[in-house]
Amino acid sequence: MKFKFDHYNFNVLDLERSLSFYREALGFExxxxxxxxDGSFILVYLGDKETGFTLELTWLKDRKEAYNLGESEFHLAVKTDNFQxxxxxxxxxxxxCYENEAMGIxxxxxxxxxxxxxxxxxK
Incomplete structure (x- = not known):
C-alpha cells in the first residue's frame, strides 16, 4: 500500500481576500x-504550476468568527528559487511575521x- 501527498487545507473567512493574497505573495493560481x-461552502484548490500538490481554501457561508489556530505551531512550507x-x-x-536568520528562513x-x-x- 502506498500513499502520496495530495493537498493541505486552510479554512478562510474572506475567500476573495485569500485568493488575492496567495496570488500576490506566492504566485499560486x-x-x-x-x-x-446549497451555497453553504466553496472549496478552491490553488496550485504552484510545478508540482501536483494543492492548497485547499475552504470558505463556509455561516462562519463569521476567526478560526482558532492555537499557538500557530503548524505551518505550510514553500521553497523559492530567489530567496532575496x-x-x-x-x-x-x-x-x-517571523524571521530566523540563523536558519536562513x-x-x-x-x-x-x-x-x-x-x-x-x-543548491
Whole structure:
C-alpha cells in the first residue's frame, strides 16, 4: 500500500481576500473549485504550476468568527528559487511575521493568521 501527498487545507473567512493574497505573495493560481449546491461552502484548490500538490481554501457561508489556530505551531512550507527577491517582496507586502536568520528562513502570515515558511532552494 502506498500513499502520496495530495493537498493541505486552510479554512478562510474572506475567500476573495485569500485568493488575492496567495496570488500576490506566492504566485499560486486556482486549479479547481467546488461550489456546494446549497451555497453553504466553496472549496478552491490553488496550485504552484510545478508540482501536483494543492492548497485547499475552504470558505463556509455561516462562519463569521476567526478560526482558532492555537499557538500557530503548524505551518505550510514553500521553497523559492530567489530567496532575496521573495523576502523583499514579502517585506513590501507587510506579511512577514517571523524571521530566523540563523536558519536562513522566514515566515509570512496570510489574512486568516496561517503561517507559511519560506525556504531557499538548496543548491
Amino acid at each position: 486556482e486549479v479547481r473549485r467546488h461550489n456546494a449546491e 527577491d521573495a523576502h523583499e517582496h514579502h517585506k513590501k507586502m507587510g506579511c512577514i 522566514y515566515f509570512i502570515m496570510d489574512p486568516d493568521g496561517y503561517w507559511i515558511e519560506i525556504v531557499p532552494n538548496k
